[in-house]
Amino acid sequence: MSKQETKKRQRQRTPNNRTTTGFRISDELWALLEPLLPVYVNTHRFGGGRPRRADRTCADCCLSNKTDLAHFEGRLRS
Known part of the structure; x- marks a missing residue:
C-alpha cells in the first residue's frame, strides 16, 4: 500500500468559538455541587460498559444549556 x-x-483554520465551546462553571460553584452528587458504583456484571463522562463535564453542559435556554426564552418574551 502506498x-x-x-x-x-490553502486557508487558515477558523478558531473555535469560545462562547459556545468554552463554558465552564466556576471552581467555587463546583466545590459546592460536587459533594451533593452521589458516588458512582459500576453495577455492570462484568465491570464493563461505556466509559463514564466526568461529572464536572456533565454539569458544565447542563448549566450551559440552561443559560442558553433562558437567553432564548427572554428573546421570545420581548
Missing part, C-alpha cells in the same frame, strides 16, 4: 500525500492547507 501512502497518499496530503495537500497543504
Whole structure:
C-alpha cells in the first residue's frame, strides 16, 4: 500500500468559538455541587460498559444549556 500525500492547507483554520465551546462553571460553584452528587458504583456484571463522562463535564453542559435556554426564552418574551 502506498501512502497518499496530503495537500497543504490553502486557508487558515477558523478558531473555535469560545462562547459556545468554552463554558465552564466556576471552581467555587463546583466545590459546592460536587459533594451533593452521589458516588458512582459500576453495577455492570462484568465491570464493563461505556466509559463514564466526568461529572464536572456533565454539569458544565447542563448549566450551559440552561443559560442558553433562558437567553432564548427572554428573546421570545420581548
